Amino acid sequence: MKSILNQLIQLQELNFAKEEQKASNSQMPLAQLEKSIAKIRSQLPPDVADRYDRLQKRYPLAVIPLAHGNCSRCGLAVxxxxxxxxKAGEQLQYCPHCGRFLFFPDTIARTPKKKFDGNRPVEVGIARFSAANLMVPKLAATTREEVISELAKALGEGGFVEDAATVTELALRREAIVSTAVEHGLAFPHVRDVEGGGLTFAVGLKEKGIEFGATGDHLSKIFFFIVIPTPATAFYLRLLAGLVRTFESTEARKALLDCEKPDEMWKTLAKLTKDTIP
Ligand SMILES: [Zn+2]
Known part of the structure; x- marks a missing residue:
């Protein structure tokens, strides 16, 4: 049963990656993704695959973690x-209310409920999701694993996630299914189904570029590491679209990559995203 559940989770991640590519207006070929989706689907028992297809038509996410005894999507008690x-993993379980597949997560990432200082004025734009201390203008990292771990550490030290190691592990699991690198040297490693506060992201730069799994062996230079609570999933796709729209521009990428200090980088990012992330 565990393997069917794992296949379902992979299938969902691949389908969601397709949504991410659409949101990021990616020109990357979807053929490889479609092939992987078809392959995993064909390995599932037919009744499970049919149920998955039916759920997918109604909900973008059909395989859902339990959270404190509730379905983390419809929120009702199970x-x-x-x-x-x-928990025992004996057979596939469904939410009796919304019908989605349920699983008991072995690891959960959490964010504190209150993430920013209390006295801040009501924020607009990216200030709702990030801060100057989450900007890393010169990543020490030289590998994909190190990028993720370094940005997770920034989130942990800033008090934006409870446990950087857990967030790192979950983000790497996600990368293992399909890379989050897109065109223009951008990458969006992330962790979904985070419990607690709001959507938050850290940004890291590596002028030289890092092999992050983009197609055609392109290197990635700008990394947005995003932690996404369950209710913010749809919004995350809009954020992704806004960030890609901003950094499709060569000048915008150059302006950000030229930053030397976190404060400077934060101001530059705020300015560049003023219209794309209102
Ligand atoms: Zn439900």
Whole structure:
């Protein structure tokens, strides 16, 4: 059963990656993604695959973690026997209310409820999601793993996630399914289904570029590491679209990559995204 569940989760990640590519207006070929999707789908028992397809038509995400005994999507309480069976991993479990597949997450990333200082004025634009201390103008990292771990550490030290190691592990699991690198040297490593506060991201720069899994062996230079609470999933796609729209421009990429200090980088990012992320 575990393997069917893992296949379902992979299938969902691949389908969601397709949504991400659409949101990022990517010109990258979807053929490889479609091929992987078809392959995993063909390995599932037919009734499970059919159910998945039906759910997918209604909901962007159909395989959902339990959170404190509730379905983390519809939010309703799930009977204890379903929770226990999901925990034991004996057979596939469904939410009795919305019908989505349920699983018991082995690892959960959490963000504190209150993420920014109390006295800040009401924020607009990217100030709702990030801060100067989450800007890393000169990443020390030289590999994909190190980029993710370095940005997770910034989130952890800033008090934006409870445990940087957990966030790193979950982001790497996601990268292993399909890379989050897109065109223009951009990459969007992320962790979904985070519990707690709001959507938050850290940004790292590596002028020289890093092999992050982009097609055609292109190097990635600008990394947005995003932690996404379950209710913010749809918004995350809009944020992604806004960031890509901003940094499609060569001048915008250059302006950001030229930054030497976190404060300077933060001001530059705010200015560049003023219209794309209102
Ligand atoms: Zn539900």
């Amino acid at each position: 009977p204890a026997n379903v929770v226990n069976a999901a």
